[in-house]
Amino acid sequence: MKIAVLLSGGVDSSVALRLLKEQGHDITAFYLKIWLQEEYSFLGDCPWEEDLEYARAVCAQADVPLQVIPLQDEYWDRVVSYTIKEIKDGRTPNPDMFCNSLVKFGAFLDKIDPSYEKVASGHYATIEEKNNRFYLKRSPDAVKDQTYFLAYLKQEQLARALFPIGIYEKKQVRQLAKEFDLPNQVRKDSQGICFLGKIKFKDFVKEHLGELPGDIVNFETMKKVGTHPGYYYYTIGQREGIGLNAGPWYVVRKDIVNNIIYISQKKDVIAAYRNEFNVTKINWLNEIPESGSALHVKIRHGAHRYPCAIEYTDANLLSVKLQGSDKGIAAGQFAVFYDGDYCLGGGIISDSITVES
């Protein structure tokens, strides 16, 4: 089979490449230039050259051709501009969601020869084919599972995707890397927003939006207790950057119009925690679950899933009731639904509601 492999220079995609190579496929590796670190180099070190070096080394060792595809413009248009707009609107974006759906499995597909039957990546997720439909399933490694970030793919994208390491746990992938004697076998896992690398999110925000001083108000007393550099530096549930003593303090509400951050203490569960929210712009990978379905939901990437019940308010709005509560539910974040190991799809959180206990 003719396969395009997305190679990042990290361990996971390198192992994926070697697995496919061993299976005898006709593969070509592609390194996507999506880093905007050249623009942000003054903010910190940029490791992207190192990524490319490793990608080259891996390909040389495996005797696989490597192509470098510049996608910075597409990345800017589809991911970075969205990120900045959302932050400015006081919401909390998830750029990596669109990095997958609009760039890696989006713009990239338009750039390559259609004769590539599959596009493989190093994601921790599995795909099951049933009756000509493709279903996304969780990785056996609950921590590394990346179905959350893939929930916004379309059926056509899923049909063409291949996740060779999806059946493994991280430690097995590390072991395979060792057995393949990969040049990057001990490289640290990447983390953070992919286009920022080591750049701090706060610095990115500052570069694009500057500072806009406003009041910090105690949510219980409604009294001003301090000042902050701008509402867009804060998200719901955030502790860091408040700078007040006698805490810890957590952001519980933002007033964008008046540029006010409301804070509370952790022990104030009612003010700080949320357990009900609405979801819009939903993408279902396959069948649409019925109103009243008992599912699981992830509010963020990670192992934790909440049992939940869903209810359609109308065709485009889904009401979600969590079994449990989460103090970091923020508008703009994604909610991704699961039925057992099947990832059903997800949508964007539009608001959250405090429910009295």
Place this chain on the structure above:
RNA sequence: UGCCGGGUCGUCUAAUGGUAGGACAGCGGCCUUUGGAGCCGUAUGCGGAGGUUCGAAUCCUCCCCCGGCAG
């Protein structure tokens, strides 16, 4: 200016003659392909000058500063 009260890490607060400790903030690390959260680890302080004492944040004197009551 004739009267009281008070000055301890960045902030808040302990130690009342016997090694200045904690919390929060900060910083560093871990975790995590989003934001956050969480976990671990850390620097920094007795307003100043004298005095009493084996020993002073603590007791005494003076000075400086900040509140408040007098004006």
